[in-house]
Amino acid sequence: MSTTIDTDRFKELLLEERQRVIDAIDNIHAENPGALGDETDEPTFQDNHLGDIATATFDREMASTLEDNSTHVLVEIDGALQRIEEGTFGVCERCGNPIDADRLEALPWATLCIEDKRKQERG
Numbered sequence: 001m002s003t004t005i006d007t008d009r010f011k012e013l014l015l016e017e018r019q020r021v022i023d024a025i026d027n028i029h030a031e032n033p034g035a036l037g038d039e040t041d042e043p044t045f046q047d048n049h050l051g052d053i054a055t056a057t058f059d060r061e062m063a064s065t066l067e068d069n070s071t072h073v074l075v076e077i078d079g080a081l082q083r084i085e086e087g088t089f090g091v092c093e094r095c096g097n098p099i100d101a102d103r104l105e106a107l108p109w110a111t112l113c114i115e116d117k118r119k120q121e122r123g
């Protein structure tokens, strides 16, 4: 398949984004020591009123969600970098058509063309 995608540029973008995500995950860990990795852990605040406990729980869940999302993005970025190496970058996983350039600009690790993405989101 011939493609006009500038994979070198996307590779740079992806590597930059990858580093950004890794830094973000580090920050989450730095700001929430011990708060992650144990979903069943109860808040340990004894003397605070409920609002503070709710806030603490919310913060922890936010951090956990952020980390989940970041980890997910990291996997996506690694997949995109692998596809660049394999020469399949920018090709829809499902139908094999080229992914729209605008879509790749917005989401360099996209694996589906916009049509298949919409189908997927509809379930």
Ligand SMILES: [Zn+2]
Residues within 6 Å of the ligand: 092, 093, 094, 095, 096, 097, 112, 113, 114, 115, 116
């Ligand atoms: Zn497709």
